[in-house]
Amino acid sequence: MRDSGASDRRRLEGLARLSGFSDGVFAIAITLLILNIELPDSTASATVGMHRVLEEWPDFLSYVISFLVIGNYWIVHHSIFEDVRRYDRGLLWLNIIYLMFIAFIPFSTSLIGDFPGGFPVMVYAGTLTLTGVVLSILWRYAWSNDLLDDAVDGERMHDVTLSILTPSVVFAGSVLIATVSARLAMYSWFLLFFADSIRKRLVG
Template sequence: MSLPFRLDSLETDRLLALSDGVIAIAITLLVLEITVPEIPPGSTVAILPELVAEQWHEFFGYVLSFLTIGLYWVLHRRVFVHIERHDRGVLWLNLVFLLFVAFIPYATGVFSEYPNTAFGVSFYAVVLALTGLSLTLLWGYASRKQLIEEGLASRTVEIQAIRFLVSPVVFLGSVVIAQFNPTLAIFSWLLLIPLNAVFESRLVASIEDSLTESQTRPQ
């Protein structure tokens, strides 16, 4: 009975296929949340550009969620680049991550409809934060259970974990800010750009150091 289980733990193609499929569908659903404006009775088609311009919050929510889901896809891919095998814990934690990813289009709709309210901003930020936290838990579980590739330095594992935490921390911080100023909370999300860039550069440097050490280590 151990052989089939061992083979199952090494098979990740279906897990990744499901993940990519859910993420792709979530991204596609984002654009379906954008409604086509209707020209009011008695008005001409000349008013259409103005009606489209009034939907700026829907376009903003679409672009923001597209980029955020894209970022989480990149981070999810990074997780499974290093995971060599999995167990039931990895499977269920990955499903939790997909649960939140699939919910992002709805959260985007709430945010797009109420972008200037504390609830609209907070609800959206909490959903994105929970999505990032689930990915952080997945990485932490896999590293703690030693399911990641051998030779990956502990410093690299730690930097990776911190990078996964960046997005949840920023989004949860914006929830507090939104109670006083929803617009400022939205602008605080821009911190994700430099923070992710900093930790990505540190991660790359750490991985390169690990490779250098493994190549110079006596056989």
């Protein structure tokens, strides 16, 4: 006869390992972001030095946006796995793919500072767009395959899906804007601070 207690213990240990591995990837990715900000060359004049620092604004903007976005994705990921009660190989692979995009964010962030222009902005925004899309697929996969807590209803599934995809909509729009102006595309990321409240008003 199968020991249900041992089975539950293995399941909980597996979920703990999954969450621990995911947290480690998030921690490394969010730490690597600061390495993308390079100090300007030293100058004789403090005024010129300040000017050089201000010229690094794309690095600072992408750092702040990336830090907050990765933080938001961690919060959503943490919230999702609070509701996960079971897992299968499909969920594990979707989580790996999601973490692959998270780990790629520091590199795409560095492109903006090293090679200013439309293409790096498109790579960066495209990366963050796909990160949200993969997470929404993971969430819906867990729902469709009965891997979530029984208390999770259709309304919560829908609300979490919209919450995940809202930043992706902003970044996807900035990809299109970047074909015209990289600077304007970067400015459009400030919509992220208001996008969630706008979505809630529109959806009701």
